[in-house]
Amino acid sequence: MGSAPKHGFLNGNLSASKKFFVAGPCSVESEEQMLRTAMQLSAYEVTLIRGGVWKPRTRPGSFEGVGDKGLVWLKQAGNAVGLPVATEAANPTHVEACLRAGVDVLWIGARTTTSPFAVQEIADALRGVDIPVMIKNPMNPDIELWIGAIERIHKAGTTKIILVHRGFSTYGETLYRNQPIWRIPIELRRRLPHLPLICDPSHICGKQRLVMAVAQQAIDLLFDGLMIEVHCAPRSALSDSGQQMTPAQYGRVIRKLHYVSSSGPTQLPDVIKLLRKEIDAIDDNLIALLAKRMECVERIGIWKRNENVSLFQPERWEQILQDRIQASLKRHLSGSFVRNLFEQIHEEALNIQGRVRAGRSSSSRNREVGAFTAEHFENDRNGSRALDVAELDLRGQWENCPPPSLERQHACVAGIGLD
Ligand code: PEP
Ligand code: MN
Numbered sequence: 001m002g003s004a005p006k007h008g009f010l011n012g013n014l015s016a017s018k019k020f021f022v023a024g025p026c027s028v029e030s031e032e033q034m035l036r037t038a039m040q041l042s043a044y045e046v047t048l049i050r051g052g053v054w055k056p057r058t059r060p061g062s063f064e065g066v067g068d069k070g071l072v073w074l075k076q077a078g079n080a081v082g083l084p085v086a087t088e089a090a091n092p093t094h095v096e097a098c099l100r101a102g103v104d105v106l107w108i109g110a111r112t113t114t115s116p117f118a119v120q121e122i123a124d125a126l127r128g129v130d131i132p133v134m135i136k137n138p139m140n141p142d143i144e145l146w147i148g149a150i151e152r153i154h155k156a157g158t159t160k161i162i163l164v165h166r167g168f169s170t171y172g173e174t175l176y177r178n179q180p181i182w183r184i185p186i187e188l189r190r191r192l193p194h195l196p197l198i199c200d201p202s203h204i205c206g207k208q209r210l211v212m213a214v215a216q217q218a219i220d221l222l223f224d225g226l227m228i229e230v231h232c233a234p235r236s237a238l239s240d241s242g243q244q245m246t247p248a249q250y251g252r253v254i255r256k257l258h259y260v261s262s263s264g265p266t267q268l269p270d271v272i273k274l275l276r277k278e279i280d281a282i283d284d285n286l287i288a289l290l291a292k293r294m295e296c297v298e299r300i301g302i303w304k305r306n307e308n309v310s311l312f313q314p315e316r317w318e319q320i321l322q323d324r325i326q327a328s329l330k331r332h333l334s335g336s337f338v339r340n341l342f343e344q345i346h347e348e349a350l351n352i353q354g355r356v357r358a359g360r361s362s363s364s365r366n367r368e369v370g371a372f373t374a375e376h377f378e379n380d381r382n383g384s385r386a387l388d389v390a391e392l393d394l395r396g397q398w399e400n401c402p403p404p405s406l407e408r409q410h411a412c413v414a415g416i417g418l419d
Contacts, residue, residue, distance in 0.1 A: 020162070020198055020225030022086060022134075023250055024050035025232075026240040027063065028070035036232040038077035040247035045254050048105060049078050049085045050227065054094055055239055056111045063238040071101035078104070086134065091118065092125035099129065107134035108149065110166055110203075114138040119149045123156035132160035134227075136200070141168040141181050143188060150192065163188065163197045164227055165218070167204035177206025177243070180214065182221060189222075202229035202243045211245065212253050222262050228253065293345070294352055298361065301353030311353045317346060 023041050028034050028051035038049050053070030055063060066073075071087065078085035084104035089095045090112045098106055106126075112118045113136055126133070133153050138145045146163075153161060165185040167178025189197055199218030201211045215226050231237045234244035245253070268276075304311060321342060328338035355361050 019219075020047050020196060021045055021254065022048045022050050022198065022225070022227035023230045023247075024085075025052075025237065026202075026229045026244060027052045027055050027065055027238055028074050028087075029066065029238050031073040031076065033232060034070075034073040034077040035080060037230060037247065038081045038083070040232055041230055041250065042081035042083065044247065044251040046083060047225070049074070049081070049083050050087070050107075050229075051077075051085070052088050052239075054088065054090060056088075056090060056109055057239075068097050068101075071097060071103060075102055088112075089122060092121050095122055095125040099131065103131075105132045105134060107164065108136060108153070110136045110139045110169075113146060113149045114140065116145075116148060116152070119152045123152040123158075126153065126156045126158055128157060130157055130159055132162065133158050134162045134164050134198075136164040136166050137168065137184070139169045141179075141184055143184050143191075146184075146188065147191070150195070161195055162224075163192070163195055164200050165197065165204075165223070166200035166227075176204055176210070176214075178204050180204050180217075182217075185223075186221065196224040198225040198227055199223045200227040202227070202240070206240075206243050208234065208243055208245045208249070211243070212256065215253055216257060219257050220260055222260075290345070294349065297349040297352050298356060301356035301361075304353060305357045311350050311357065320346070 023044075023046045025033065025037055034051060037051075041049065051070065051074045053065050053067060053074065055065035057064055074085045074087060086105035086107055087098060087103055088109045089098055089106045090109060095106065108119065108122060112122070135146070135149055135153060138149070150161060150163065163185075165180070165188075167176060167180050168184070170176075170179050185197060185199070199215070201214035201218060202208075204214050205211050211228065215228065218226060228250055229240060229244040230247055230250045231241075231244040232247065234241055234246060237244050301311070303309070321339065324342050325335045325338055329335055352361070
């Protein structure tokens with residue numbers, strides 16, 4: 001490794017240190033740009049300087065990085081300010097070039113983490129080296145794929161691994177360039193509590209103006225640090241110009257961050273204890289209600305099987321979705337939250353009815369329910385008319401309730417409501 005790294009983590013001890021801040025440009029563009037950015041950054045709290053030299057671009061023809069010579073500029077800039085440097089390595093040739101140039105830390109990018117073949121080749125190139133490696137999440141929200149990459153690098157003998165949450169790619173116009181889906185890094189932390197986990201709000205946001213809020217959200221969720229894209233002249237950056245900030249802006253973000261403690265005071269205030277009790281009771285009720293709802297679903301499933309009716313009823317589903325979203329908005333719940341919730345409930349309902357159809361229902365009440373349902377619908381045929389989905393009035397439902405606007409999503413940025 002190159003010049004003596006100063007940060008505790010690089011000597012094998014992140015937990016003894018404070019937050020871990022990685023900052024620097026998306027791409028190393030020139031000797032001057034790299035040096036200027038590092039010099040300006042060194043006025044603020046930074047642990048590690050970043051800069052990509054081989055850039056994974058979605059489409060060919062855009063700037064693909066300056067290649068090997070960028071490693072020299074990156075390392076020079078780090079030496080000038082006495083900080084270690086990091087770059088992305090996507091194959092064994094990159095790993096070897098980085099080791100030759102004295103790069104202190106490598107990172108595996110999101111596109112690479114998505115491919116077990118590519119990660120394994122990098123792991124093989126890392127055997128016997130033990131350079132610190134940051135592993136970004138894969139492009140798609142697949143926690144097992146992320147863990148698989150971590151295991152491959154760990155098995156190669158790498159003892160210093162940092163995980164980087166940079167969001168998950170999506171389709172269509174959304175507030176974020178990459179969806180944060182916070183429950184995935186939260187679950188990762190639960191499963192791998194000993195590994196440091198940092199957040200890359202720049203790649204999550206895709207827009208510089210959103211970075212502060214997401215950085216704060218990550219700190220509130222007890223991430224161990226941040227990776228932020230910083231460029232001495234963001235507007236003329238050759239890659240990701242919209243999401244990069246100036247060193248001075250970076251300094252403001254770091255200064256404004258508000259830190260929280262995971263434990264809170266040893267003695268909880270009475271009001272918090274009461275609220276937590278109330279939440280426990282509400283959750284119990286929610287589970288009981290869900291179980292009751294699924295019982296109804298199962299009964300309907302028996303009717304569908306007996307009458308040879310499709311499990312999925314598009315009109316009924318559309319009506320449920322519209323109705324629940326309208327109701328939730330009246331109660332100031334986020335429409336997208338309720339939509340996701342009911343999509344999950346509906347999926348489980350279809351699974352249950354699928355098992356009923358296949359004769360795999362695990363429920364002991366199945367026979368009893370079957371008898372009830374047969375009788376109920378016998379009555380139905382004889383006169384009463386329940387559950388006729390064709391009669392639902394669906395006119396204009398979608399027009400009345402479009403998906404939540406970007407502004408509304410934005411308004412939700414700060415509140416993800418973990419208790
Ligand atoms: C980057 O950090 O510049 C980069 C390309 O990141 P990701 O792999 O997260 O897209
Ligand atoms: Mn970038």
